[in-house]
Amino acid sequence: MAEDFSVVVVGSCMTDLVSQAPRFPKAGETIHGHRFFIGFGGKGANQCVQAARMGAKTAMVCKVGRDVFGNDYIQNFKNNGISTAYVEQTEKAATGAASIIVNDTGENAIVIVAGANLLLGQEELQRAQSAIINAKVLVCQLEISPDASLQALKMARENHVKTIFNPAPAIAYLDSDFYKASDVFCCNESEAEMLTGLSVTSVEDACQVGLELLNKGCASVIVTLGSQGCVVCQSTNKTPKHIPTIEVTAADTTGAGDSFIGALAFYMAHYPAMPMEEMARRANLVAAVSVQTVGTQTSFPFRKDLPTELF
Numbered sequence: 577m578a579e580d581f582s583v584v585v586v587g588s589c590m591t592d593l594v595s596q597a598p599r600f601p602k603a604g605e606t607i608h609g610h611r612f613f614i615g616f617g618g619k620g621a622n623q624c625v626q627a628a629r630m631g632a633k634t635a636m637v638c639k640v641g642r643d644v645f646g647n648d649y650i651q652n653f654k655n656n657g658i659s660t661a662y663v664e665q666t667e668k669a670a671t672g673a674a675s676i677i678v679n680d681t682g683e684n685a686i687v688i689v690a691g692a693n694l695l696l697g698q699e700e701l702q703r704a705q706s707a708i709i710n711a712k713v714l715v716c717q718l719e720i721s722p723d724a725s726l727q728a729l730k731m732a733r734e735n736h737v738k739t740i741f742n743p744a745p746a747i748a749y750l751d752s753d754f755y756k757a758s759d760v761f762c763c764n765e766s767e768a769e770m771l772t773g774l775s776v777t778s779v780e781d782a783c784q785v786g787l788e789l790l791n792k793g794c795a796s797v798i799v800t801l802g803s804q805g806c807v808v809c810q811s812t813n814k815t816p817k818h819i820p821t822i823e824v825t826a827a828d829t830t831g832a833g834d835s836f837i838g839a840l841a842f843y844m845a846h847y848p849a850m851p852m853e854e855m856a857r858r859a860n861l862v863a864a865v866s867v868q869t870v871g872t873q874t875s876f877p878f879r880k881d882l883p884t885e886l887f
Contacts, residue, residue, distance in 0.1 A: 579635075581659065582845035583627040584711040586637040586701070586728040587620015588693045588719030590672040591645040592872070598680050609677075616652045616873050618672060618693070619717040619744055622831050626838025626862070627715075628656045629878045631887075632845055635659035635711075637704040637728070638720075639696040645671035646692070652873075662704040666692050672719075696720045701728055709735035712845035715837065717742040722751065729757035738844050742837050746770040755792035760852075762798040762840065763789075764833055782807040783816035790814075796852055798840075800833055805860050808853050817853050821860035824868055831872035836863040838876070858886050 597609035616625075620638060628634040636658050640646030642665040649671060653660045669692040678684045701708070701724065708714055714732035716725040716739070725741070730753070732739050741758040743750060746767035755761060765776040768785040776782050782799040786809035789797045796810040805821035839862035843855040862877060869875035879887070 579659065579661075579707070580710045581633050581635045581707055582712045583624070583632040583634045583715065583841045584637065584704075584707050584713070585620050585624040585627070585634065585715045585841075586696075586704070586708070586720070586725065587623070587715070587717050588618035588672060588690070589616070589621040589636075589638050589640055589649050590618035590674050590688065590693075590719070591615075591649065592617040592674045592676055594676045594678060596678045600677055600679055600685055615871060616649060617674060617831070619719050619742065619834055620715070621649070621653075622834035622873055622876075623715050623717070623742070623838040623841065624653075624658055625656050625873050626835045626866075626876045627841045627845075628658050629876055630839060630842040630862070630882075631879045632842045635662055635704075635707050637662040637696070637700065637707070639664050639666055639692040639700065641665065641669055641671040641692045642667050643671055645673065662700070662707060664700055666695055668692075669695055690719065693720050697724050698727065700724075701731065705731065708732055709737060711737050712848070713738045713740060713841045715740045715742070715841050717744050718747060719745065722747070726751060726753055726757065729754070733757050733759075738848075740837060740841055740844070742833075743767055743771060744833070752792060755789070755794045758794045760796050760798060760840065760844070761789055761794040762800065762837055764800045764802075768799050779804060779807060779818045783809070783818070786816050787814070798852075798856055800836055802829065802832070806836075806856050808856050810852060819853055819856045819860060821857075821864055824864050826867040828870040828875065829867045831875065832863045832867050834872075835866040835876050836860065839863065861886060
């Protein structure tokens with residue numbers, strides 16, 4: 577008998593190798609940095625960790641290398657109470673990694689090697705099928721092969737599982753089936769711009785872009801706007817709603833979008849009757865907590881760190 581998870585994420589894991597240095601090195605140059613750390617990242621894993629920390633029973637469907645980073649990542653999932661029953665290790669590629677240099681003015685230069693993430697495909701989805709079709713919510717992004725994401729979304733939709741799709745990192749030509757397979761299509765300003773060709777510089781723009789995306793066949797669209805909150809568009813009433821958020825002093829906005837989506841998945845799974853606008857308002861507040869601490873997953877709040885009225 578398969579376990580019933582409230583949130584299943586099919587997606588990516590990345591190990592972030594971060595060096596802080598006064599400036600970027602020139603070609604062929606070696607410079608001294610002043611701090612190095614290894615972090616756990618990848619959009620899929622980030623979203624899963626936030627949902628788990630809020631109390632959702634979660635499973636991650638992903639692929640890592642049979643290497644030290646892969647072993648460490650599996651332990652990281654376990655430390656966060658996430659089921660690793662569908663985390664597979666492969667000899668054929670290294671665990672996904674991001675080499676990040678951050679200079680003293682806060683700019684970064686990043687090289688991402690997706691590695692094992694790109695080997696997640698049909699066979700792995702078949703093995704995870706019972707978890708996917710018995711979930712309350714399935715979450716997908718685009719850091720694995722788009723075909724694998726689309727197949728997972730369709731598998732979920734055919735079995736009346738609610739789906740959240742985050743088209744990130746954005747690709748200009750997205751298969752139109754992605755829209756039809758998404759109960760919630762959630763993107764940020766730059767992703768919305770790439771998908772529609774319309775620039776998003778204001779709440780009004782986000783409303784227009786949201787409607788444009790809605791017309792492609794999603795049940796609802798959320799365009800996240802950082803410190804301005806988000807805009808929610810639903811096929812049921814066609815009037816875009818701006819959901820503002822609280823003002824906070826941001827220490828590090830990395831992963832804030834993933835925190836938002838993880839929180840949204842938690843609310844959709846645990847409070848299915850709650851209006852989408854209210855879920856988005858609460859998810860905004862969870863993401864606002866995450867930006868006040870440095871780091872990606874390390875900044876994601878646990879249920880105990882959040883005000884009780886969010887539950």
